Amino acid sequence: MASLFAENAYLPMGWASNVRIEWEDSEILRVTPQSAPQPEDSRVETLVPAIPNLHSHAFQRVLAGLAESTQGKEDDFWTWREAMYAVAAWINPERLYTIAIQLYGEMVAAGYNHVAEFHYLHQPHPLEMSLALIQAAKDVGIGLTLLPVLYQQGGFGRQALQGPQKGFFLETDEYLRLIEDLRAPCNQQIRLGWAPHSLRAVDTLTLQAVSASLGPLPCHIHISEQMKEVEQCLASYDHRPVQWLYKHMDVSAKWCLVHATHLVADEIQAITSSGATVALCPTTEANLGDGFFSLEAFQKLNGRWGIGSDSNSSVSPFEELRWLEYGQRLLHRKRNIAAGKHGSSGTRLLNGCWTSASAVLDRKVGRLEVGYQADWLVLDSQNPNLFQHAHLLDALVFNGNRNPVLESWVSGRLVAQKGEANYQDPNAFRQLLHDLRGAL
Numbered sequence: 001m002a003s004l005f006a007e008n009a010y011l012p013m014g015w016a017s018n019v020r021i022e023w024e025d026s027e028i029l030r031v032t033p034q035s036a037p038q039p040e041d042s043r044v045e046t047l048v049p050a051i052p053n054l055h056s057h058a059f060q061r062v063l064a065g066l067a068e069s070t071q072g073k074e075d076d077f078w079t080w081r082e083a084m085y086a087v088a089a090w091i092n093p094e095r096l097y098t099i100a101i102q103l104y105g106e107m108v109a110a111g112y113n114h115v116a117e118f119h120y121l122h123q124p125h126p127l128e129m130s131l132a133l134i135q136a137a138k139d140v141g142i143g144l145t146l147l148p149v150l151y152q153q154g155g156f157g158r159q160a161l162q163g164p165q166k167g168f169f170l171e172t173d174e175y176l177r178l179i180e181d182l183r184a185p186c187n188q189q190i191r192l193g194w195a196p197h198s199l200r201a202v203d204t205l206t207l208q209a210v211s212a213s214l215g216p217l218p219c220h221i222h223i224s225e226q227m228k229e230v231e232q233c234l235a236s237y238d239h240r241p242v243q244w245l246y247k248h249m250d251v252s253a254k255w256c257l258v259h260a261t262h263l264v265a266d267e268i269q270a271i272t273s274s275g276a277t278v279a280l281c282p283t284t285e286a287n288l289g290d291g292f293f294s295l296e297a298f299q300k301l302n303g304r305w306g307i308g309s310d311s312n313s314s315v316s317p318f319e320e321l322r323w324l325e326y327g328q329r330l331l332h333r334k335r336n337i338a339a340g341k342h343g344s345s346g347t348r349l350l351n352g353c354w355t356s357a358s359a360v361l362d363r364k365v366g367r368l369e370v371g372y373q374a375d376w377l378v379l380d381s382q383n384p385n386l387f388q389h390a391h392l393l394d395a396l397v398f399n400g401n402r403n404p405v406l407e408s409w410v411s412g413r414l415v416a417q418k419g420e421a422n423y424q425d426p427n428a429f430r431q432l433l434h435d436l437r438g439a440l
């Protein structure tokens with residue numbers, strides 16, 4: 001049994017003072033507000049739940065800053081995708097491990113303590129590629145929900161895979177075998193889900209068959225990120241992507257719909273009624289010119305959403321949340337959209353992340369509560385931006401760019417302090433970037 005005493009902690013009912021937390025292995029056993037510190041307690045000032053990251057492609061971390069210039073024509077998502085494919089073809093298990101060590105270290109230092117890794121680089125060896133990510137997560141100490149991706153066609157209507165897309169392909173039986181092989185290295189901290197890449201990459205009959213055989217695993221899928229994708233889906237299926245998904249699949253609270261940028265009213269109604277979570281990735285969606293999510297309408301129906309770092313051009317949950325709110329303010333020319341008519345934007349934004357994650361990550365995270373994983377952030381009391389507890393969650397999101405995380409804990413273990421992961425290898429990552437520039 002280990003224990004901690006926090007002068008202030010953000011519990012499910014709100015801020016509480018003089019809170020003792022006791023945990024064993026990775027799980028919180030007791031939370032006692034208004035208590036006295038005991039000699040064995042470690043002492044901290046301010047404690048909040050860690051922030052779950054619902055969507056990441058680790059390898060894209062090396063593309064950050066490399067796709068921000070034009071080459072004689074207009075640039076968009078689809079031209080960016082060509083640059084991304086060139087990097088994807090260069091990745092092998094050793095390189096993927098080196099990138100993931102760097103990225104996952106940045107994540108825990110920034111306040112993300114669990115990541116859903118949407119992983120479609122299956123060549124040269126599918127199992128070794130997945131195990132590289134698992135090993136990196138174990139070494140850094142971050143929680144991981146590994147989502148091996150099923151990617152079988154180049155577009156709606158069973159189009160053939162093109163060029164580097166062939167490295168994402170697995171036959172359905174190979175895919176199911178990979179999922180089975182990955183059950184062994186899982187534990188309380190390393191979880192497993194599955195991920196049809198998108199409706200354009202998997203045909204509907206295969207989607208139904210794989211879903212039936214994988215049953216209770218969480219399912220993540222990219223959907224309605226780009227208008228071109230919506231138009232292609234309408235042309236092929238005579239339905240918009242979310243309409244088609246709900247018509248053919250039993251979408252539950254175990255489903256995570258990634259982006260869901262372009263929605264109409266009946267799609268918002270379907271998602272919110274099913275209890276599925278939407279993973280919003282505001283900095284990547286801005287970087288790729290995707291569009292704006294219908295946050296106001298979605299929240300009115302009590303929709304569940306969280307955030308992801310996606311392409312990892314930014315690795316900060318607070319920047320994601322700020323972008324989410326500011327995008328909405330610019331779009332509607334109003335303020336405090338996430339807050340609704342009563343409340344604080346920071347509180348609503350952070351609670352959005354904390355309350356949505358457990359079902360789609362298959363790990364109890366996001367609450368300082370008995371039965372949840374011992375994942376939390378100790379905030380930096382020396383940070384001048386984190387004043388007054390009444391406004392602290394607003395200040396976390398909207399006040400400045402200093403990293404507010406003093407300590408980051410996962411499964412009851414300290415994994416990062418003062419902006420640095422305990423386990424890291426920056427020289428290996430620098431060498432890898434050097435090699436990549438020589439190869440492209």
Ligand SMILES: [Zn+2]
Binds near residue numbers: 055118222310
């Ligand atoms: Zn993605």
